[in-house]
Protein backbone atom coordinates (compact mmCIF):
# COMPACT_ATOMS: atom_id res chain seq x y z
CA UNK A 1 0.00 0.00 0.00
CA UNK A 2 2.77 2.43 0.82
CA UNK A 3 4.31 1.57 -2.57
CA UNK A 4 0.93 2.28 -4.08
CA UNK A 5 1.13 5.75 -2.55
CA UNK A 6 4.52 6.18 -4.24
CA UNK A 7 3.07 4.98 -7.57
CA UNK A 8 0.41 7.67 -7.30
CA UNK A 9 2.31 10.06 -9.63
CA UNK A 10 2.42 7.67 -12.60
CA UNK A 11 -1.21 6.68 -12.07
CA UNK A 12 -2.22 10.31 -12.04
CA UNK A 13 -0.35 10.97 -15.30
CA UNK A 14 -2.12 8.08 -17.03
CA UNK A 15 -5.58 9.01 -15.79
CA UNK A 16 -5.23 12.75 -16.39
CA UNK A 17 -4.01 12.03 -19.94
CA UNK A 18 -7.24 10.10 -20.60
CA UNK A 19 -9.36 12.96 -19.24
CA UNK A 20 -7.41 15.57 -21.26
CA UNK A 21 -7.98 13.48 -24.39
CA UNK A 22 -11.72 13.48 -23.68
CA UNK A 23 -11.73 17.22 -23.07
CA UNK A 24 -10.07 17.77 -26.48
CA UNK A 25 -12.73 15.65 -28.20
CA UNK A 26 -15.49 17.52 -26.33
CA UNK A 27 -16.51 14.36 -24.47
CA UNK A 28 -17.93 14.34 -20.93
CA UNK A 29 -15.10 14.08 -18.40
CA UNK A 30 -16.41 11.19 -16.34
CA UNK A 31 -14.81 7.80 -16.09
CA UNK A 32 -16.38 5.41 -18.62
CA UNK A 33 -16.16 1.65 -19.12
CA UNK A 34 -14.03 2.25 -22.24
CA UNK A 35 -11.58 4.40 -20.22
CA UNK A 36 -10.95 1.55 -17.77
CA UNK A 37 -9.67 -0.52 -20.71
CA UNK A 38 -7.04 2.14 -21.51
CA UNK A 39 -5.16 2.12 -18.23
CA UNK A 40 -2.28 -0.37 -18.58
CA UNK A 41 -0.14 1.31 -15.91
CA UNK A 42 -2.98 1.40 -13.38
CA UNK A 43 -3.76 -2.26 -14.19
CA UNK A 44 -0.13 -3.25 -13.58
CA UNK A 45 -0.04 -1.36 -10.28
CA UNK A 46 -3.17 -3.27 -9.20
CA UNK A 47 -1.65 -6.59 -10.29
CA UNK A 48 1.59 -5.86 -8.45
CA UNK A 49 -0.32 -4.84 -5.32
CA UNK A 50 -2.25 -8.12 -5.47
CA UNK A 51 1.05 -10.00 -5.89
CA UNK A 52 2.85 -8.31 -3.00
CA UNK A 53 0.00 -8.25 -0.48
CA UNK A 54 -3.36 -9.59 -1.54
CA UNK A 55 -6.00 -9.58 1.22
CA UNK A 56 -6.33 -13.37 0.78
CA UNK A 57 -3.04 -15.22 0.58
CA UNK A 58 -4.36 -18.78 0.72
CA UNK A 59 -7.33 -20.99 0.04
CA UNK A 60 -8.53 -24.42 1.23
CA UNK A 61 -8.93 -27.68 -0.62
CA UNK A 62 -9.57 -31.32 0.30
CA UNK A 63 -7.81 -34.18 -1.48
CA UNK A 64 -10.58 -36.29 -3.09
CA UNK A 65 -8.04 -39.03 -3.90
CA UNK A 66 -4.48 -39.89 -2.81
CA UNK A 67 -2.10 -37.41 -4.46
CA UNK A 68 1.62 -37.96 -5.03
CA UNK A 69 3.45 -34.67 -5.15
CA UNK A 70 7.07 -34.14 -6.18
CA UNK A 71 9.02 -31.86 -3.85
CA UNK A 72 10.17 -28.62 -5.47
CA UNK A 73 13.35 -28.11 -3.48
CA UNK A 74 14.37 -31.79 -3.44
CA UNK A 75 13.26 -33.26 -6.74
CA UNK A 76 13.93 -36.82 -5.57
CA UNK A 77 11.45 -36.39 -2.69
CA UNK A 78 7.84 -37.38 -3.16
CA UNK A 79 5.07 -36.48 -0.77
CA UNK A 80 1.80 -38.33 -0.36
CA UNK A 81 -1.29 -36.28 0.36
CA UNK A 82 -3.78 -38.93 1.50
CA UNK A 83 -7.40 -38.80 0.38
CA UNK A 84 -9.50 -36.67 2.76
CA UNK A 85 -6.58 -34.48 3.94
CA UNK A 86 -7.14 -30.75 3.99
CA UNK A 87 -4.64 -28.72 1.98
CA UNK A 88 -3.92 -25.00 2.34
CA UNK A 89 -2.14 -23.67 -0.78
CA UNK A 90 -0.30 -20.49 0.22
CA UNK A 91 -0.30 -18.16 -2.82
CA UNK A 92 1.92 -15.77 -0.92
CA UNK A 93 4.82 -18.24 -1.18
CA UNK A 94 4.39 -18.49 -4.95
CA UNK A 95 4.00 -14.72 -5.32
CA UNK A 96 7.18 -14.14 -3.29
CA UNK A 97 9.27 -16.84 -4.96
CA UNK A 98 12.47 -15.29 -6.40
CA UNK A 99 12.49 -17.96 -9.15
CA UNK A 100 9.13 -16.73 -10.42
CA UNK A 101 9.31 -13.04 -9.48
CA UNK A 102 12.94 -11.86 -9.29
CA UNK A 103 13.63 -9.51 -6.38
CA UNK A 104 10.18 -10.39 -4.99
CA UNK A 105 10.11 -7.82 -2.17
CA UNK A 106 10.50 -4.99 -4.66
CA UNK A 107 7.25 -3.31 -5.73
CA UNK A 108 7.69 -3.24 -9.50
CA UNK A 109 4.51 -3.02 -11.61
CA UNK A 110 6.58 -3.31 -14.82
CA UNK A 111 7.04 -7.04 -14.18
CA UNK A 112 3.45 -7.41 -15.45
CA UNK A 113 4.40 -6.03 -18.87
CA UNK A 114 4.91 -9.73 -19.57
CA UNK A 115 1.94 -12.02 -18.87
CA UNK A 116 2.81 -14.30 -15.92
CA UNK A 117 3.25 -18.02 -16.62
CA UNK A 118 0.23 -20.22 -15.78
CA UNK A 119 -0.21 -20.97 -12.05
CA UNK A 120 2.34 -18.40 -10.92
CA UNK A 121 -0.01 -15.48 -10.22
CA UNK A 122 -3.18 -16.48 -8.39
CA UNK A 123 -4.52 -13.70 -6.16
CA UNK A 124 -8.04 -14.90 -7.01
CA UNK A 125 -7.30 -18.61 -6.65
CA UNK A 126 -7.56 -21.13 -9.42
CA UNK A 127 -9.88 -23.73 -10.93
CA UNK A 128 -13.60 -24.30 -10.40
CA UNK A 129 -13.72 -22.36 -7.15
CA UNK A 130 -11.61 -19.39 -8.22
CA UNK A 131 -13.01 -16.02 -7.21
CA UNK A 132 -16.09 -15.02 -9.25
CA UNK A 133 -15.56 -11.42 -8.09
CA UNK A 134 -12.14 -11.20 -9.84
CA UNK A 135 -13.03 -8.66 -12.56
CA UNK A 136 -15.42 -6.70 -10.32
CA UNK A 137 -12.76 -6.40 -7.59
CA UNK A 138 -10.14 -5.10 -10.05
CA UNK A 139 -12.64 -2.64 -11.54
CA UNK A 140 -13.58 -1.35 -8.08
CA UNK A 141 -9.91 -0.82 -7.18
CA UNK A 142 -9.40 1.00 -10.48
CA UNK A 143 -12.38 3.33 -9.90
CA UNK A 144 -11.15 4.07 -6.36
CA UNK A 145 -7.63 4.82 -7.63
CA UNK A 146 -9.04 7.04 -10.36
CA UNK A 147 -10.96 9.21 -7.88
CA UNK A 148 -8.12 9.24 -5.35
CA UNK A 149 -5.48 10.30 -7.85
CA UNK A 150 -7.45 12.74 -10.00
CA UNK A 151 -9.44 14.46 -7.22
CA UNK A 152 -7.04 14.31 -4.29
CA UNK A 153 -3.41 14.76 -3.44
CA UNK A 154 -2.39 12.12 -0.97
CA UNK A 155 0.69 11.19 0.97
CA UNK A 156 1.65 8.91 3.83
CA UNK A 157 1.13 10.43 7.27
CA UNK A 158 3.58 8.13 9.05
CA UNK A 159 6.64 6.11 8.20
CA UNK A 160 6.34 2.95 6.15
CA UNK A 161 6.23 0.04 8.57
CA UNK A 162 5.42 -2.87 6.28
CA UNK A 163 2.70 -5.49 6.11
CA UNK A 164 1.30 -7.63 8.92
CA UNK A 165 -0.32 -11.01 8.27
CA UNK A 166 -2.92 -11.95 10.83
CA UNK A 167 -3.46 -14.08 8.65
CA UNK A 168 -4.92 -11.48 6.28
CA UNK A 169 -2.50 -8.91 4.88
CA UNK A 170 -2.95 -5.48 6.44
CA UNK A 171 -0.66 -2.46 6.60
CA UNK A 172 1.10 -2.28 9.94
CA UNK A 173 -0.27 0.53 12.11
CA UNK A 174 -3.13 1.03 9.67
CA UNK A 175 -1.05 3.14 7.25
CA UNK A 176 -2.65 6.55 7.83
CA UNK A 177 -2.62 8.82 4.78
CA UNK A 178 -3.14 12.56 4.36
CA UNK A 179 -5.73 13.53 1.75
CA UNK A 180 -6.13 17.03 0.33
CA UNK A 181 -8.92 17.73 -2.15
CA UNK A 182 -7.60 19.36 -5.33
CA UNK A 183 -9.12 22.74 -6.02
Ligand code: HEM
Nearest residue numbers: 054055056059123124125126128129130131132133136137
Ligand atom coordinates in the same frame (compact mmCIF):
# COMPACT_ATOMS: atom_id res chain seq x y z
C1 HEM B 1 -9.27 -7.93 -4.15
C2 HEM B 1 -10.42 -8.55 -3.90
C3 HEM B 1 -10.60 -10.04 -3.85
C4 HEM B 1 -9.66 -11.03 -3.70
C5 HEM B 1 -8.14 -10.90 -3.56
C6 HEM B 1 -10.38 -12.29 -3.71
C7 HEM B 1 -9.77 -13.53 -3.60
C8 HEM B 1 -10.46 -14.73 -3.53
C9 HEM B 1 -9.81 -16.03 -3.39
C10 HEM B 1 -8.30 -16.28 -3.29
C11 HEM B 1 -10.79 -16.95 -3.36
C12 HEM B 1 -10.60 -18.47 -3.20
C13 HEM B 1 -10.44 -19.07 -4.59
C14 HEM B 1 -10.05 -20.53 -4.57
O1 HEM B 1 -10.31 -21.22 -3.59
O2 HEM B 1 -9.46 -20.99 -5.59
C15 HEM B 1 -12.07 -16.25 -3.49
C16 HEM B 1 -13.29 -16.87 -3.53
C17 HEM B 1 -14.48 -16.21 -3.66
N1 HEM B 1 -14.66 -14.84 -3.87
FE1 HEM B 1 -13.21 -13.46 -3.93
N2 HEM B 1 -11.73 -12.04 -3.86
C18 HEM B 1 -11.90 -10.68 -3.97
C19 HEM B 1 -13.11 -10.02 -4.18
C20 HEM B 1 -14.33 -10.63 -4.32
C21 HEM B 1 -15.56 -9.94 -4.68
C22 HEM B 1 -15.65 -8.43 -4.99
C23 HEM B 1 -16.54 -10.89 -4.69
C24 HEM B 1 -18.00 -10.77 -4.99
C25 HEM B 1 -18.59 -9.69 -5.45
C26 HEM B 1 -15.93 -12.17 -4.35
C27 HEM B 1 -16.59 -13.36 -4.23
C28 HEM B 1 -16.00 -14.58 -3.99
C29 HEM B 1 -16.74 -15.85 -3.84
C30 HEM B 1 -18.27 -16.03 -3.90
C31 HEM B 1 -15.79 -16.86 -3.65
C32 HEM B 1 -16.03 -18.37 -3.45
C33 HEM B 1 -15.95 -19.10 -4.80
C34 HEM B 1 -16.17 -20.61 -4.67
O3 HEM B 1 -15.87 -21.17 -3.60
O4 HEM B 1 -16.61 -21.22 -5.65
N3 HEM B 1 -14.58 -11.97 -4.14
N4 HEM B 1 -11.83 -14.91 -3.61
